[in-house]
Structures are given as structure tokens and as C-alpha cells.
Amino acid sequence: MSNDTTGSRTGASAPRRIRTDARRNVEALLDAAKTVFGTSGVDAPAKEITDLAGVGVGTLYRHFPQRSDLIKAVIEREIDACADAAPALAAEHPPGIALARWLERLAAFVVTKRGFAAALHSGDPAFDGLSGYLMEKLGPALGSLLDAATAADEIRAVVSSQDLLYAVAKLCAPLPDEEPDYGRRMVALLVDGLRSIDTQR
Amino acid sequence: MSNDTTGSRTGASAPRRIRTDARRNVEALLDAAKTVFGTSGVDAPAKEITDLAGVGVGTLYRHFPQRSDLIKAVIEREIDACADAAPALAAEHPPGIALARWLERLAAFVVTKRGFAAALHSGDPAFDGLSGYLMEKLGPALGSLLDAATAADEIRAVVSSQDLLYAVAKLCAPLPDEEPDYGRRMVALLVDGLRSIDTQR
DNA sequence: TATAGTTCCGGAAAGAGATTCCGCTTCACT
DNA sequence: AGTGAAGCGGAATCTCTTTCCGGAACTATA
Known part of the structure; x- marks a missing residue:
């Protein structure tokens, strides 16, 4: 009960490392979004971005719930x-x-x-x-x-x-x-x- | 055959006067759009604008086929x-x-x-x-x-x-x-x- | 390395809004 | 008053967004 399940020194704020595939997907999405924004403007359909990034739409929304989050990033x-x-x-x-x-x-x-x-x-x-x-x-x-x-x-x-x-x-x-x-x-x-x-x- | 159907002096460029109800609707739409843009931003749903103007959606699209046309106007x-x-x-x-x-x-x-x-x-x-x-x-x-x-x-x-x-x-x-x-x-x-x-x- | 426990993924489905279409009404002109 | 064009409304359709969940992939531990 008293054990920290992660063993991390940083305590409660970092219960676990971010999964490497997740980070890779985020990078792919940002690269794709940058390209697509340049080509089709910031209002381009989400599908265009996810297709280019090679991920499903769900993944986009997991990491960037609002479109503005993606633009900001x-x-x-x-x-x-x-x-x-x-x-x-x-x-x-x-x-x-x-x-x-x-x-x-x-x-x-x-x-x-x-x-x-x-x-x-x-x-x-x-x-x-x-x-x-x-x-x-x-x-x-x-x-x-x-x-x-x-x-x-x-x-x-x-x-x-x-x-x-x-x-x-x-x-x-x-x-x-x-x-x-x-x-x-x-x-x-x-x-x-x-x-x-x-x-x- | 040789008659100008309008009798207008301005010739081919003005075949007929713009209908007064049409002009009234355009004004109503512009008033409504100005208000709604101020309240809900320029991406507000079209319905909000047409409802306030008291016209159908069709009328909005007749006069302003693109949203940018409305914004510009x-x-x-x-x-x-x-x-x-x-x-x-x-x-x-x-x-x-x-x-x-x-x-x-x-x-x-x-x-x-x-x-x-x-x-x-x-x-x-x-x-x-x-x-x-x-x-x-x-x-x-x-x-x-x-x-x-x-x-x-x-x-x-x-x-x-x-x-x-x-x-x-x-x-x-x-x-x-x-x-x-x-x-x-x-x-x-x-x-x-x-x-x-x-x-x- | 095998296992357990999470986290994350994909994409189908539901929802929201934009846009089209057409039968009917209203207007302008004679 | 009659006639034809212009304009209207709003149901139907289409497009894109957003949610949701069963299963895959990853990390930590033994």
C-alpha cells in the first residue's frame, strides 16, 4: 500500500513514462499537421492529417481534443x-x-x-x-x-x-x-x- | 423580338430591378450576421443567423453562397x-x-x-x-x-x-x-x- | 523472459452542421 | 388582373467532427 508503483523519484506527478509509440504518434501528427496546414489551411479535414500521419482519427483526438490544441502545438x-x-x-x-x-x-x-x-x-x-x-x-x-x-x-x-x-x-x-x-x-x-x-x- | 423586355434605359446590364423583399432579406441577414458574429464569433452556426433574421437557410445561401461572402459584406x-x-x-x-x-x-x-x-x-x-x-x-x-x-x-x-x-x-x-x-x-x-x-x- | 496491468490504438457509429434542391409564393411589369 | 421570373422555406443530403470501446502494444516487475 505504501509502495510507489513506479519507483520514480519524481513522485505523484509522473506515475509512468510516456509510451514510446504514443510519443512517436504525436510527432507524426505534428509533422503531418504542419504539412497539411501549409497546403490546405488550418481548417483542413482531420482525416487528411491522420492519413498523412498514418494513424486513426481516434489517436488525433486522444492527443489533441480541440483543433486549437493541435494548431497551438x-x-x-x-x-x-x-x-x-x-x-x-x-x-x-x-x-x-x-x-x-x-x-x-x-x-x-x-x-x-x-x-x-x-x-x-x-x-x-x-x-x-x-x-x-x-x-x-x-x-x-x-x-x-x-x-x-x-x-x-x-x-x-x-x-x-x-x-x-x-x-x-x-x-x-x-x-x-x-x-x-x-x-x-x-x-x-x-x-x-x-x-x-x-x-x- | 426587337423589344427590350424591361424598357430600362441602362440596357443589357440591368434586366430587372432587384425585388424589394430580396433586398429586405439581405439587410436582415447582414444585421443578424453582425450581431451573431459579435456574440458567437464568425464561425457561428448558420441557423443562428437565419433564425435571428427570420428567414430560411436557403435564403442565406442564395445571397451569400460562401461564408466568406457574408463576412466580407x-x-x-x-x-x-x-x-x-x-x-x-x-x-x-x-x-x-x-x-x-x-x-x-x-x-x-x-x-x-x-x-x-x-x-x-x-x-x-x-x-x-x-x-x-x-x-x-x-x-x-x-x-x-x-x-x-x-x-x-x-x-x-x-x-x-x-x-x-x-x-x-x-x-x-x-x-x-x-x-x-x-x-x-x-x-x-x-x-x-x-x-x-x-x-x- | 513471462506475466500483469496499463495505456493507447483504430475505425465504426453517432452527432452536428453545412449545402443543395425543388415545389410553392411573391413580386414587377404590362 | 394576368403572366412569367425571382425568390422563398425547409426537408433531405452530404461532409466533417467527435465519441466510444474491444483489442493490441507497451512498461514494469518477477
Whole structure:
């Protein structure tokens, strides 16, 4: 009676490890959903996703009871990937270039993932917290790039990472009739501005 | 054989007048849709709308074969209302105040109508042209207010109506975790800046 | 490795809502 | 008033979502 059936040190919160097939299915679903969302939009039939993932519908609903759960998971995964790209860039390039490259990558993400801006602006309470997640994950990543670039005297210290993040998010959520790379151009301009140390008095 | 069956002067393009009951139903549907969209979101069941409008589902689909047609029509109607408000404001207030009031009204529209930002950012080609419609209708309305205010020396002539329009549209499409009146505040700030003639050298 | 106890899976079935279709009504014009 | 077109309602149909449960697969233990 007094024995912990799992033997785990973490206690009541982790009664058992997640089954490996379950994790594999979740990954397959997220991959499939990312692809299908890109092809047919976020309102694509569930069957299209489950077929591509090679699982039954039941499995989809087990892991993502609401469609918004699936959308959120896909987006959060992309945000993570974006954050993870920062250290590699920082290692490969001088600070100013690393920052520019990373912002380009962020802009590309926001521009191409229409579903992202749509979810962010949908007003659906299911997506509350998404922009919080964005700040939380990307804020530090951007912050360290920014600090490094500032310390190396490659940019002017005039913006916070939050300022930049929101600026990119808002500028890159394009209006339909805008030229397609309006957002990217504006961000590039912004970065050029930041890096224009030598033209300053 | 050679007779025009309608007797209309406009020729082939207007074979017959639109039936008054049809027009009445369209109006009822738009009113109902506006209300229901506000209450239950743009994905509300069609029945909810037709019931409120007091018509059958068939009637909805006759006039708006796609849901996006209905959404577009509702939004365009609000845009029209916004544009129509300009002359009245211009008649009642001095130019600078009229401009400020109108921008407040525009901001309120963008902020409250979540569906607007969502449609604009959805990426669905069905909504292409919406932002064009916005520019086309609101551009001149804002332009005349702006010209009047500039002529009366109540604001500085530093922005185009398109600049202002896009600025409002983008600033007021709020991220979920932002304070709710972030957009309104930013627009107010913008207007204050425009009107700060006396503090300029 | 064999066993017991869970967790997870697939896909049929039920439910919910969207969309079509057509006989009947209402309107505009003469 | 008569006539033909336009429009209407809502039952029927179709599509997609969501639930449900018998059985398969996995993990922990001996």
C-alpha cells in the first residue's frame, strides 16, 4: 500500500513514462499537421492529417481534443525551432550578422506561416498565451543576440528585445494586397538602422 | 423580338430591378450576421443567423453562397458606415477635433471587430481585396479630414492618409496579451503628435 | 523472459452542421 | 388582373467532427 508503483523519484506527478509509440504518434501528427496546414489551411479535414500521419482519427483526438490544441502545438514547435537557431547562428557569425540572420529567420517564419498571424488575431481565447509563449521563448534568445551585438559595438543600444519582437510580429503580419515581402523589407530596414553606428554622430 | 423586355434605359446590364423583399432579406441577414458574429464569433452556426433574421437557410445561401461572402459584406458595410461618419464630424467640429474623433471611431471599429483583423490576416484568398476596399473607401474620407485640418493649421502635414490608415489598422490589431487599449492609446499618441504644432519650432 | 496491468490504438457509429434542391409564393411589369 | 421570373422555406443530403470501446502494444516487475 505504501509502495510507489513506479519507483520514480519524481513522485505523484509522473506515475509512468510516456509510451514510446504514443510519443512517436504525436510527432507524426505534428509533422503531418504542419504539412497539411501549409497546403490546405488550418481548417483542413482531420482525416487528411491522420492519413498523412498514418494513424486513426481516434489517436488525433486522444492527443489533441480541440483543433486549437493541435494548431497551438504546431506553432509552439516552430517557435522552439526558431529559438534553438539562435545559439548556432551566434557561434557561426559575428554578433551583428548573427542578429540580422536570426531576425531574417523570424520574419520568414511569421510571413510564411499565415496560420500564425491568423491564430494570433483570431480573438479565440484558446490562443491566449500564444504571444506569451512567443515572448517567453524568443525574448531570451533575441536578448542574448542583442546583448552580444551591443557589447561588440555593432549596433546601437536603442531597443529592447520585446520592442523588436513585437515590431517584427506586427510588421510581418501582412495585409493581403501588400507586396509579399513588405514585412521582410521593413525588418531589414530596421536592422540596417540599428547597425548604422558609423553614420551616427 | 426587337423589344427590350424591361424598357430600362441602362440596357443589357440591368434586366430587372432587384425585388424589394430580396433586398429586405439581405439587410436582415447582414444585421443578424453582425450581431451573431459579435456574440458567437464568425464561425457561428448558420441557423443562428437565419433564425435571428427570420428567414430560411436557403435564403442565406442564395445571397451569400460562401461564408466568406457574408463576412466580407458585413465588414464592408462597417467600413462604409465609418466612411459616412466623416462628413458629419467635419460639419460639427473644428477640423483638428473632427480628425481626432474620426480616428477614434476607426480605432474602435478595428479593435472591437476581432473578425476584421482575423479576416485580414487569414490568408484566405476569399478576403483578397478587403484591404483594397478599405483604402478605397476610407482613404478619401480620411484624406479630406486631413486636408482640412492641415489647411486650418491644426496639424502638421507629415503623413499621408494611407500612412495613417495602415498605421491604425496594424497598431489596433491587438496581440491577445496586450493591454486591451494599447492600439487606441498608440493612435491617440499619434494624433497628439500630429497636432503638436505649437511645441514645434 | 513471462506475466500483469496499463495505456493507447483504430475505425465504426453517432452527432452536428453545412449545402443543395425543388415545389410553392411573391413580386414587377404590362 | 394576368403572366412569367425571382425568390422563398425547409426537408433531405452530404461532409466533417467527435465519441466510444474491444483489442493490441507497451512498461514494469518477477
